[in-house]
Amino acid sequence: MPRRHSLVLGAYLAWSERAEGYGMRKLRQRQAAGKEDPARIGERRGIASLDRPDGPLVWFHAASVGESVSLLEMIRRMGEERTDLSFLITSGTVTSAEVLAGRMPPRSLHQYVPLDVRPWMRRFLDHWRPDLAVLAEGEIWPALLHESAKRGLPVAMVNARMTDRAHRKWRRFARGAARALLHRIEHVQAQDRATADRLLDLGLPPERLEVTGTLKEGSKALPHDxxxxxxxxxxxxxxxxxxxxxxxxxxxxxxxxxxxxxxxxxxxxxxxxxxxxxxxxxxxxxxxxxxxxxxxxxxxxxxxxxxxxxxxxxxxxxxxxxxxxxxxxxxxxxxxxxxxxxxxxxxxxxxxxxxxxxxxxxxxxxxxxxxxxxxxxxxxxxxxxxxxxxxxxxxxxxxxxxxxxxxxxAGGDVTEAAMDLLFAMLDGVD
Missing domain, CATH: 3.40.50.2000 (Glycogen Phosphorylase B;)
Known part of the structure; x- marks a missing residue:
């Protein structure tokens, strides 16, 4: 890739390595605005508030409420098929944590995701040591992807959706950086053809991409007498x-x-x-x-x-x-x-x-x-x-x-496709 694009990503990662002061200021601003949970603010710095469970751990990250909820039924079904698995769900909003409370599938834990600051992301990964990382919706996190790649942590993206605005922003200012980061993702399941085309335009290898549709919650019907x-x-x-x-x-x-x-x-x-x-x-x-x-x-x-x-x-x-x-x-x-x-x-x-x-x-x-x-x-x-x-x-x-x-x-087939992909990645199947 052209050298200037490599410099964009390199400059960001170098800045992120020394960005703890910036991160602290941002957290204080968000907390003052009521956008952070003061009791769990350490999690945003990669300081875990829970112990890692024994055995294999799958880490799911979803940006906010809707994305988090869309994962729950799939996680429940994965846990039923593989009773040795535990699940970590991360999100970035207080509302998402409130909605998830009381609805978590068995053997699942919730933490707030660290800000994309490399020392904080390393601290998070050092504690949790996930066996597989699954990103829902399609955000591109440079520090997260870089530190995961350094550890050999396989990363999948499911339910991927990229807006035209996000695509234009990456394409205009950091197309080469996007290409380098997308190469750190082993497989992407996109919601629609438009998202697939945008990811391909930014440099995602075609053989790593499939269009599966939208992953919906498909909730198990509530019980009754x-x-x-x-x-x-x-x-x-x-x-x-x-x-x-x-x-x-x-x-x-x-x-x-x-x-x-x-x-x-x-x-x-x-x-x-x-x-x-x-x-x-x-x-x-x-x-x-x-x-x-x-x-x-x-x-x-x-x-x-x-x-x-x-x-x-x-x-x-x-x-x-x-x-x-x-x-x-x-x-x-x-x-x-x-x-x-x-x-x-x-x-x-x-x-x-x-x-x-x-x-x-x-x-x-x-x-x-x-x-x-x-x-x-x-x-x-x-x-x-x-x-x-x-x-x-x-x-x-x-x-x-x-x-x-x-x-x-309607999300049944999409859920099945996502589960097949994640189980194959856990088993090391290409």
């Missing part, structure tokens, strides 16, 4: 119902407003509210009853009667039950600035999805569902009521639910 589902379906006596799932403060009252509006068209309509934090149930129930609603509370053993208008499902571990019972689900945390919750859970169980504009925690997933006609965005509670009345029509709900299921399950 079938006897409870049958009993609750009998209690409904054919009444239409909808779910306000994982609601936050302020959303229960808003959902009740939307419910009142939708009941003008659906007089026997039942609203099921499953609050994100069930310990708020007393406050929720009391507030709804003060507004004149006839409310039953599940944790108190109160049954759904013919005149019950709202059912507060304040129990843990039963979301699979409510998604199966309700053909339409409103995703909580989206009409208040929380960031939304995982829409693949209702999608996997055939529930049409409504949501507000605050869905940054799962923005890419909501976007895919919206493009497929599986989810609809509403702007306020009045809009929710109007939209709900339309979506409750059986044909419309069924169409959206089918589209949601197709989006949720």
């Amino acid at each position: 079938e006897r409870e589902r049958v009993a609750l379906a009998a209690a409904l006596q054919g009444r239409p119902c909808w779910l306000a799932a994982s609601t936050h403060e302020g959303e229960e009252a808003g959902a009740a407003e939307a419910h009142a509006q939708a009941r003008r068209a659906w007089q026997k309509l039942l609203l099921v509210i499953a609050p994100r934090h069930p310990d708020r149930a007393t406050e929720i129930v009391d507030g709804l009853r003060l507004e004149g609603w006839r409310v039953a509370r599940r944790s108190e053993g109160e049954a759904i009667e013919a005149d019950t208008e709202i059912y507060v499902a304040d129990t843990m571990g039963e979301m699979g039950l409510w998604y199966r019972l309700c053909p339409v689900s409103f995703m909580g945390g989206s009409l208040v600035p929380v960031g939304g919750h995982n829409p693949f859970e209702p999608a996997a169980l055939g529930s049409a999805i409504l949501h507000g504009p605050h869905v940054h925690n799962f923005a890419d997933i909501f976007a895919r569902l919206g493009e497929a006609g599986a989810a609809r965005e509403v702007q306020d509670w009045d809009d929710l009521g109007t939209t709900l009345a339309r979506v409750l029509e059986p044909d419309e709900a069924a169409r959206m639910a089918h589209a949601a299921w197709e989006v949720c399950s």
